[in-house]
Amino acid sequence: MRVLFVTNPFRAHLYVQVPLAWALRTAGHEVVIAGPPDLADAIARTGLPGVAIGDMLNLEAMMAGGVPSDDPIRMTPGDPAGPCDPRGLSTGKSVQGDFGxxxxxxxxxxxxxxxxxxxxxxxxxxxLVGFARQWKPDLVITDPTALPGAVAARVVGAAHARMTLNVDRIGQLRAACGPRFDTAGDPMRDWLEPILGRYGCEFDESVVLGKWTISPAPSWIGQPDGVHYVPVRGVPFNGPAATPRWVYEPPTRKRVCITQGISHRDATLSGGSSAQDLLDAVADLDAEVIATLNAQQLGSATLPDNVRAVDFVPFTSLLPSCSAFVHEGGVGSLASALEYGVPQIIVPNDFKVEKWWGPVAIAHGLEERGAGVYAGNSTTFTADVLRDSLKRVLDDPSHAANAARLRTEVRATPSPNDVVPALEKLTAEHRP
Structure with missing residues (x-):
């Protein structure tokens, strides 16, 4: 069969799709990845055929200058104090169940x-509809926000599935809003229904939620009722890169990796913890620290003697030698850490409604399972908080043991190769 993947403008989202796309390709199916022209080079470097759709977005400039609109994107005001623990003390942490x-x-x-x-x-x-009419896919697999893919699938009669990153943000929101659609309206329907109408198609909930949803997130991330989820192991893909030889040399003391994620780097999104705060937190730590920060992220920060700053190192090469991993809660970072059983310290970035992209659910889930620490949001983050969090993880061997247990659970989940037959069957059932 022919399978069309549709991604949104972030490499992190594309990289979630790549292992499944390759599994389908090596099973003998034809695969094409469609995305904005901004991602054309990144798609090409996956080794899979790609097609550019729409105009250049220039997301970095857009985020820096704001989105031009009569109804601009509203930022979550947020409570800097955050929720309180049972003693009434501020934790500085978000809760997944809160809405902006x-x-x-x-x-x-x-x-x-x-x-x-x-x-x-x-x-x-x-x-995208023009390309789909030309190529005639049997199955369209979309990023949850890649709604043009859903429309194209409906127009050409292809089966449509979503592939989430971690938290099913749209699924949760629609489940929460459903009872109010008749009175308050449905903004997604208002947007998509006229577009579908141009092609002689009608709107229904499967346009937004797909016929089924492929989920590479651990089951403890949480999923709303009413959605057909197909679990798949989240195999980390870091993109093409050369791995320096020193990565494979056994460290002489505990090794810690720190990153701020590629999505915030690519789009220069604001709200993350400062590089100087991160470095100050590890300056007196008895550990070798690898900070994957580029020159722009480092700025004028002073590098402690125990820190090696590198622009990029594949986590699939680096993390097997690490005793702890500090990151923003991104899906690629999570998948890599789970794959190698590394305890994690999560410091979510506070841009937009960050919790709905997954970091808050990931952070709480890791804490509940004793495999990591939620160090608090970047608005409440300090060097002391991160230093204490790291010491807890490095000094208490239970974190490593629990991280190893999660690794075993993840590796028991069906791999991308394993779910190909299920996708073939579902496509046959749901293709009109």
Whole structure:
């Protein structure tokens, strides 16, 4: 069969799809990945065929200058104090069940505006539908926000599945908003229904949620009811890169890796913890620290003697030798850490409604399972907080033992190769 993957503008989202795309390809199926022209080079470097859809987005400039719109994207005000623990003390941590502005409908409206204006302007729909009519896919697998892919699937009669990163943000929001759609309206329907109408198609909930959803997230991340999830092992893919020889040399003391994630680096998204705070936290730590920060992220920060700063090292090469991993809660970082059983310290970045991309659910889930520490959001983060969190993880062997247990659980999940037959069967059942 022919399978069309549709990704959004971030490499991190593309990289989630690549292992499954290759599994389908090596099983004998034809595969094409469609994405904004901004990602054309990244798609080409996966070794899979790609096609550019829509116009250049220039996401970095857009994020720096704001999205031009009469109804600009609204930022979550957030409570800098955060929720309290049972003693009434501020934890400085977000909770997954909270909604921005205290209203899931407003949050869904904001998400729709953001995706429509920043990721997929109207020209993308006609472009992708034109390609789908030409190539005739049997199955379209989309990033949850890549709604032009859902429209293209409906127009050409292909089966449509989503592939989430971790938290199913759209699924959670629509489950929370569903009872109010009749009275408050449905911003996603208002956006997509006229576009579908141009092609003689109608809107229904499967346009937004797909016929089924492929989920590479651990089961403890949480999934809303009413969605058909197909679990798949989250195999980490870091993109093409040369690995320096020193990575394979056994460290003489405990090794710690620190990163801020590629999505924030690519789009220069604001709100992350400062590099100087991260470095100050590890300056007196009895450990070898690898900081994967580029020159722009480092800025004028002073590098302690125990820190080696590198622009990029594949986590699949580096993490097997690490005793702890500090990251922002990104899906690629999580998958790599789970793959190698490394305890994690999560410091979510606070841009937009960050919790809905997964870091908050990941952080709480790791803490509950004793395999990591939620060090607090970047707005409440300090060097002392991270230093204490690292010492807890490095000094208490239970964190490593629990991380190893999670690794065993993850490796028991069906691999991308294992789920190919299930996708073939579902495609046959759901293709009109």
């Amino acid at each position: 502005w205290g209203d899931p409908h407003i949050e869904l409206e904001d998400l729709t505006v953001g995706v429509r204006m920043a990721f997929f302007p109207e020209s993308t729909f006609d472009d």
